[in-house]
Amino acid sequence: MNDSQGEPRGGISRRGFLAGTGAATAVAGVTSELAPATAAQPGAAPAHGPGPVLLQLTVNGQKVNTNVEPRVTLLDALRNYLDVTGCKRVCDRGTCGACTVTVNGRTVYSCTMLALEARGMDIRTAENLGGAKLDAVPAAFVDNDAQQCGFCTPGFVVSLRAALDKNPNATPEQVEAALAGNICRCGTYEQMRHAIVQLCKKGG
Amino acid sequence: MAEGWPKKRRILGTKVKRIDGPAKSTGFAKYSYDINRKGMLQGAVLRSPYPHAKIKSLDTTAARKTPGFKGLVIIAPMPLWLVVKAEGDTLEIKSIPNKKKKEKEIRRTVKVTPTVTILRANKIVKLADLKVDDQVQVEVEQDVVGRELFFVGDEILAVAADTEEHAKDVLRAIKIEYQELAFVVSIEEVLKNPDKKTTPGPQPGNITPGKEFFKGQAADLEAAFKNSDATAEGTYGVPVISHQCLETHGLVAEWDAEGGLTVWASTQATINVMNGLAGRFNIPPTKVRCITHYMGGGFGSKFAPYPEGFAAADLARRAGAAVKIMLDREEEITTAGNRPSAIGSVKIAGNKDGSITGFSIDCHGTPGFTGGATVNLGLLPYIYADGIPTFKRIHTVAYTNAGGARAMRAPGHPQNCVLTEFAVDDLAGKLGIDPLIVRRKNLPPNNPKADKISWAGRRNTVYNEQLDLATKLAGWKEKWHPPGKGKAGTVKHGIGMAIHTWGGFAAGGATPNECHVIINKDGSVTAESSTQDLGTAQRTVTAIVTAEILGLQVSDVVVKIGESQYGYSTGSGGSTTCPAQAPATLLAAQNARNELFKKVAPKLNADPKDLVIEPGKVVDTKNKKEWAWKEFCARLGMDEAKGKGEWSLAISNEPGNENISSGQVGGVQIAEVLVDSETGVVRAKHIVAVQDCGLVVNKLACESQVAGGVIMGLNYALFEENILDKVTGRQVNPDMEFYKLGGLGDMPKITVHMMDMPERGVIGIGEPPTISTAAAIGNAVFNALGVRVPFLPLTPKRVLDAIAKGGAK
Structure with a gap:
């Protein structure tokens, strides 16, 4: 099993994020950096999205930049925006492991992590090997x-x-x-x- | 008569690592799904949410204004029309009737609005640009209203947008209304109301009734059931399952300025995809290039462009940009093919000596809304039809409102094997004898008229040898016990076996498969073929054969495959790829070598007849001279030596060629299981697979493919099933968490034994080893419990239900 499974990563889940934005309400447990701003949250951090947001990652030792919408998963950011295709999209819902990468040294199903959640982190894919x-x-x-x-x-x-x-x-x-x-x-x-x-x- | 395989083999039959292994395992290999072209658009497909419905209305106005929108196509055939009149906002067109089919001319008048698209020579044109008699394709978006949809996932239209996210937004912005219609997704309901019609096709209801097939007379069969030592009866069944290709179906399409189309397709047949797209877009096949360098699994479901592929290419021609459509997992499972179910009521009779005296089966299966031919239950009783004196069978195809079937790894055989082999073991149980005795007794005889090295001429001998080998490797003698009579305890031990056969062919078909080998003046060698490597190591096969003939190392050969422009190759179906392509490569390499000798010999004062290749060098046997390979090739000067190899079914059937490639094999598998009688969980402990396969090209890949077949069979036995909800008609497990596939921890030890028969030439073994595994596991569970668990997958519930009915406690 990927060792990150079952442990909160301190961020937000893809499903939780989508549910939250869908209902246009803040999601409990969301870090302030990513929280969608609403009228109910005066003084909250500026909202990200729905348009593209700057994404900076270190992928296989190289610093890379791109712009993605907040709804984009780490997997899709790597494959569709950065042309790093060693991680494969197969089940796209955290079951099959074909999209496994390491994020700061820990294995993650990249289809279950939002790209923005990985900002500034060290991503390693199979190409690294x-x-x-x-x-x-x-x-x-x-x-x-x-x-x-x-x-x-x-x-x-x-x-x-x-x-x-x-x-x-x-x-x-x-x-x-x-x-x-x-x-x-x-x-x-x-x-x-x-x-x-x-x-x-x-x-x- | 061809020169044939070398007598002394240096590389053939040894364990050779895949030449593309490092690229694939580290993510550098680019699959079709991985292709990202400059400015590429992403496509997505709108599908029926209902199992049976009619489209009431469609409004794409909002969708077309959605950010990122780049195009929309209705998924439907687009015939060519001739322009009769183009004036104002009105276009009058007439059809081009096919005279052979006695079609009548149809005329149509279309009011041209923004949702009407006119294409001429694959380019969108305006009404004002049209002349009388121009050939055009015309898409009228509103034509889709009234269309009948037959399953959840039935394709309606496709869109393209600048990003995947936007493509999904566009789909969501489409306003569409449906009229829901009556539907059927359960086979039981079809059988209850056979006249109810909710599916397309010529059948009057949802059923194509079977025709009874008899061997012998009704009276003989009755007598067999009456007079034999024992009879067994049972109703057995296997579910509808999905191919679950990890790389989903789809392609990337890009048109060039000259009207040529390049696609990167996930396909088992580059040539079929080329021809399919050429036909669809009315261009010569030479203007279509299909590239499949790497391919993430097909298992029989990827032989054509399919609706998503046509849609991607159509969106690309209209948008003037590359378009990618790859199915998502739900689409893959619900729309891209399945293996049909089979449920059969069987009666079997036999005597104490193990002879089967009679067999009858009434069975049915569903392929979904289409694909009736793939149900294929016409092989019953499997394996033993020649050995059993009298039998009857009848099978009915029941259509349901679910995605249609496509061929899946040994189409029909796994179902036939389960329905027959379950009955054989139940009969052995009733007779109180070892099922091995029943199998040996009823094996098909050797055909004395057939060639002695052919399958028909030696099948009885081979099966008996395979049974000897398999029982020895599995410890059958020590481990078999009467059903349900293993050691006491809650975890029951069982062992079971099953036998399979596979027809296959000694080549792909009538059109010769091509391979081209080119020897360059620097000694480098390239082998080219349009054949595709699905994971079968066909790329490595091409390198092995070329290297063997030219005295080189496998790594010396540059292999270029998976591109349609390298000449004809058969689609990878029926386990025919290797027997078609390995001989074509053999001939190409031999012809290139001969050409090399012919060109270089005069420069060295040698006679080409005296030249032979030895590892790394060319030897003049008469003048006792030798040259290192590169040194010899350098004498080509500015030239090169080319060889073409061709192999077809007809060539393989020419006298003297029977040692080069063949079809038809058999195999025996034995499964050992542990069944927890308290939880109902079945665990396979050990599976032995003995498989004959003619001349082994690559032992490493061969063994790996047999083990893979066994694992696919194990998944069929224990885990897989498409489960449809009777209320909504939707599949409840179109994913990978509730559609179960085994992981590493579920796997038994697998022992593979390849029976090498080089005298038969190359035979494909992609399909055979997956056939008998499920039947062997089911029989092992029967042996463990003493009671039959009749339906696959053998889930804990089914096992506990069977135990409750009277199995081992």
Whole structure:
């Protein structure tokens, strides 16, 4: 499971935000920075949106800027506005894990986080594990053929890398548990287990 | 007769890593969904919210004024018309009748308003620009009023906007009214009121009644049921399920200034998409380029442009910008195909020696509102039809107001397998014998007239060998116990098996599949084909075959696939891609090699006949000389050596080519399960899959694909089902949290054994290994409990219900 699940991130949820704006009322627990201004809140911070707002992120070590509406998720900001497409949109509601990225080192389903919530944060996607030097995790997926169509694979790879970073001595069982929030349709789980064993032998 | 596969194989059949593995696992591979073109617009589709309705009114005025609005198309065919008169605000047009179809000319007069769109040569034109006899397409938005919609999700129109967010705003601003009509989403209701018609198609009601098929005479069957040692009866069923491709259906479309169309499509058939779009927009196929470099799963559901693809291309031509439409998850599940259900009442009779004496089945299934052919229950009794002396079957197609079916991985076979193999084990239970005995006894015989290396000529022998291997790998002898008679305890252990077959073909069809291999003067090698890699490692197959023939390493070959301009290739269906493309690549590489020898030999005072390739070099066997590969290729000077390979069904059937590619395989699977009799939860512990597949090209990918098939079968057995609400007609689980798919923690250990039969050439195995898994798991649960859980998925409720009816406590 992604370790951010079930824990409040101190921000607001996508659903909560949409419900709040839909009803044109302030949402309980919203940080002042993002709270929609209403007549009931004199002196509240200026409203964001509905038009585009400046979004600054650090993605895979590079500072990037774009403008997105407040309703845009982190996933959509990365894919549609920043052309970072290693995170995939599959279920778009926090079930399948294909959009998994790390935000300040913690795994997050990027479809369940608003882009503005991640302002100024350090975002890492699967691309961070490739390029000039292939990280041991995707390398183990390649060695063991733990991917077919490959659409779920970047999400699995990010989750697995984060699990091993958190606990370099994790057992295969612990790593499997860390991947419970990711779904593969082609059925590459048997080969994934081979990859996990290879990685655990190496100590991450 | 072709030269064939090399006798000594250096790379073929070994474990080769996917050449695109690093790009795919780190997100650098660009799938169609990932394509972002400059100035690209985002599309979205307006769909019926009702299972059956008529459109009463449509008003797009507000939608067209919504910020970011860039275009709107009605989703409907757009025939060509001829202009008769274009004056003032009135356009008069006449149809272009197809004389072969004896169509009559239709005339129409259209008052041109802002919601009427006229296109000539794929460009929007004004009425004033038209001349008599111009060929035009005319879209009258109000024509949509009165259209009948047949399922929740039925396409009405599509819009484009500058952002996805705005596209959704535009959809929300459309004012549309519906007249709701009577509908049916449950198969039981269809059977109760067979004359009630709520679906399109030629059938008078919602049913296409089946025709009874008999082997033997009615009296024989009656006698079998009366006189045999035991009979078993049961009603078994499998649900409608979705393909759940992780990359949804859709494409990005972009027109160029010369009227050419490029699409990045998530498809199993680049050539079909090219032809489909060319036909739709009345341009030659050579002006359409379909690109599918990477593809996120299809499983049989992605063979055409489909409504969303046509709409994206249409929006793009009108807007003069690239347009992307990819379905969202709900659209993917409810509109992009399904595997039809099957429910069958079965009676089976047999004797103590294990022989099945008679079999009858009355079954039905629903494909949704269309796609009746994919129900395909005509294989019953599966596997054993040749072995059983007398049987009858009848199957009925029941149409419902749900999204239509499309082929899904081994269409028809998983359903046929469950309906037959459940009955076989129930009969074995009644006879009090090991179901392995029943299977061995009723296997189809070898056909003495068929070629000895063909499937028909050796199927009995192969199945018996597979049963030997599978039972040994699974520990059948030690682990099998009579149904419900395992060790005491609340968690029951069970083991079950099932058998499958798959026809397949030795190539894609009549049109030859092409591959082109080019050897350059610097020794670099490129292999080109329009074939697509769905996750089957077809890109790597192309590299393996080319490298094998040219004495190179797999990494030395640059593979360019997934682009329609590289010549014909078959759509990836029926497990025919590898048997069509690997031989085409083989021939291309051999022809390129021959061309290289012919061009270079004179420069080296050698005879091409004396030249052979060895790893990394070319050897003159007569003059005992050799050149490193690059050194040899350098002699091409400013030239290059090209080879084309072609492979079709007809070529594969030529004498002497039976060792190059084949169709038809069989497989045996054994599942071991643990069933918690208190919670009803079924866990698969171990699944053994023994599969024959001819000449193995890449053992690593082959094993991975078989394991993947097993897992898809396990999901079918335990988790998946499209559940429709009878009151609203909507699917209640069009998502990934309530439409269940197993995760890593749900997976058993999977043991794959590939039976290598190189003498049969290459055979595709995408489909076969997913067929028998669900039946094997269902039989293992029967073995655990001593009572049949008759319907898939085997949910805790169904298991507990079955136990309550008298299973193991």
